[in-house]
Amino acid sequence: MLNRKPRRLVNQMNVVPYIDVMLVLLVIFMVTAPMFTPGVIDVPSVSRAAQVEQSPVEVQYDATGRYAWALDGKTHAVDSLDALVAAILPLTTGGRPVAISADQNAKYSDVVKIADRLYQDGITRVALTVRQGQ
Numbered sequence: 001m002l003n004r005k006p007r008r009l010v011n012q013m014n015v016v017p018y019i020d021v022m023l024v025l026l027v028i029f030m031v032t033a034p035m036f037t038p039g040v041i042d043v044p045s046v047s048r049a050a051q052v053e054q055s056p057v058e059v060q061y062d063a064t065g066r067y068a069w070a071l072d073g074k075t076h077a078v079d080s081l082d083a084l085v086a087a088i089l090p091l092t093t094g095g096r097p098v099a100i101s102a103d104q105n106a107k108y109s110d111v112v113k114i115a116d117r118l119y120q121d122g123i124t125r126v127a128l129t130v131r132q133g134q
Contacts, residue, residue: 056097057088058129061114063105081114085121097125 060068060075067084068077071091078084092098098118102111111128118126 054094054096056099056127057091059084059088059098059100059114059118061100061102061106061111063103065110067114081117084114085117088118088123089121092123092125095125097127098123099127099129101129 055072058070060070066077067079067081068075069084069088070076076087078087088098100111100114115126115128
């Protein structure tokens with residue numbers, strides 16, 4: 001009789017069948033991918049001149065909590081947010097935009113408070129301005 005050593009069990013998973021399945025899936029995706037046509041999204045083009053029909057009313061807010069609004073090169077200071085909104089509301093008829101320009105040291109929560117108050121009073125075109133290079 002022959003002396004045979006009993007086989008030891010291998011405690012590793014055989015990954016060769018999984019590699020075969022992955023290669024088959026890769027071939028299937030490579031063959032079917034060119035068959036699909038990409039969707040076309042029709043995005044309207046907007047010229048830069050068409051974006052600004054009217055000059056915006058600029059609301060200025062500094063780090064000390066003072067408000068001012070500027071239009072056509074003239075700046076008018078006001079004491080409180082209520083006075084600011086009361087002064088700006090008549091100027092925004094016809095959809096004139098409002099741009100909020102805040103000092104970089106001002107609290108962001110105060111700037112959001114200004115924008116929220118303008119939205120509540122019916123001014124829907126409110127934007128934040130950014131000055132680069134300062």
